[in-house]
Amino acid sequence: MNAAAAHTVCPRHCEDCGLRRSPAFTSASPAELQTIERLRSGSQAVPAGTTLIRERQPNARLYTLYAGWAVRYKTLSDGRRQILNFLLPGDVAGLQQQFGEVSLHAVDTITDCHFCVFEDDALWNLYREHARLGYDVTWLAAREESLVDENLLTAGRRSAPERVAMLLMQLYRRLDRLGLLAADGSAPFPINQQHIADALGLSLVHTNKTLRRLAQMGLHDLSGGRLRILNPRVLARIAEFYDSIPRLAPLL
């Protein structure tokens, strides 16, 4: 039971939402909260390893991840897979396909997850009822795109050690912002090396060797499903990871 498990069950009312108490998110007005709650069709517990949204699936719903880890990815016909980004609490899933009839990517849960599920047409109503909420949705879309931008730079131009360093720093910082680090500074890290390989565009074997090399250099420690960053300076330098100012994120 890690820090993320502190609030695993999505409460009935949004004002009781555990996530909203996190300092990582902006606060919504009571009226906005009410709108969100009304457009929400409920919450859904999804066990680890489930495909929540399938590639080419029509009419996928809109979700907010409340607790747990998930991945967004695309595949090629022979099974090659590219992870586009990892979803952490507060991230939305299914935004893209609100605008096209089929989903162009898939979403799988990595750990057991809780999602907030929205009604069909929730998105459009959100815009109509509160311009602010519409604006927030765009904010979320823009932030997700900037994540993918960074990942594209990583896959396209960084060397294997740079890629691995980038991924570790990126996830670590995101977890930090969400307040999910343990007191000893370690972070929950429920993904395996295959996930890392698929996220970085590397083979499993080479991911393993690179990970190992960085660990032997004393830069990080990955064990027991937890990540410890032992030398953030060097890792950040290798990756050219510069944290953008940790703005507060809106929450749907």
Add this chain to the structure above:
Amino acid sequence: MNAAAAHTVCPRHCEDCGLRRSPAFTSASPAELQTIERLRSGSQAVPAGTTLIRERQPNARLYTLYAGWAVRYKTLSDGRRQILNFLLPGDVAGLQQQFGEVSLHAVDTITDCHFCVFEDDALWNLYREHARLGYDVTWLAAREESLVDENLLTAGRRSAPERVAMLLMQLYRRLDRLGLLAADGSAPFPINQQHIADALGLSLVHTNKTLRRLAQMGLHDLSGGRLRILNPRVLARIAEFYDSIPRLAPLL
């Protein structure tokens, strides 16, 4: 003077906008048009090879590309560059940094371009005045993200020939939708091999050799700044390029 040059100068009034006459875009109501026009601070001609938005630039404006080609990219400190996506008429630039104080990517013009420039705070006002326009902005953001998603799959998991085939098909189709193909089916193609290499995460040399091999197989022809797709079937199969339904795009 190619097809894209048919409407190179952005007219004073949005209702006279040449782009809006293209069947590729949704039509906006008179009221929406009026709002857009009011929030527009003017148009701007930008010569080829100009950096419109710099990486880490604060307070970049919001633009709509009216005519010409541009690129959005990120770089590493030693000069390695990854092109995130190409901008064609109707695409917006600078959306992401409306939400953070600095731009995390750069935008360069490839050809001479005309942009529609929006006022500071235009975005927020758009949402307030017409929910529909806010929704459209999110649509544009989501579409751009899906482009980047595809490019990430390309850079992360496709082989060199697959990457090149993908890029050619993708751009060709986008140009087709915009009605920019010549009568003979050829498309304007003002980018050089360095652009292609930077977009695909390949070296210039290998890009050249791969391009050459595909051309020798009779799949395409790239000369005189124009692209001809000679064997769309095979190119699409190599790339696993499946056109998503060409939805009409909104236009800001």
Add this chain to the structure above:
DNA sequence: CGTAAACTTGACCCTTTTCAAAGCCCGTGG
């Protein structure tokens, strides 16, 4: 305690990169 999944490691191979140089295209200026 046994089995499957995940992690490691070594050896070999191949795609892609790097380095180097030549050729081509075209606009500019003599």
Add this chain to the structure above:
DNA sequence: CCACGGGCTTTGAAAAGGGTCAAGTTTACG
């Protein structure tokens, strides 16, 4: 009209980073 020069393309050869194959080994867990 032709020489010059710079950017872009093309090619060859060598090197290397990363992929593939094939076992092991450890860990998680029922």
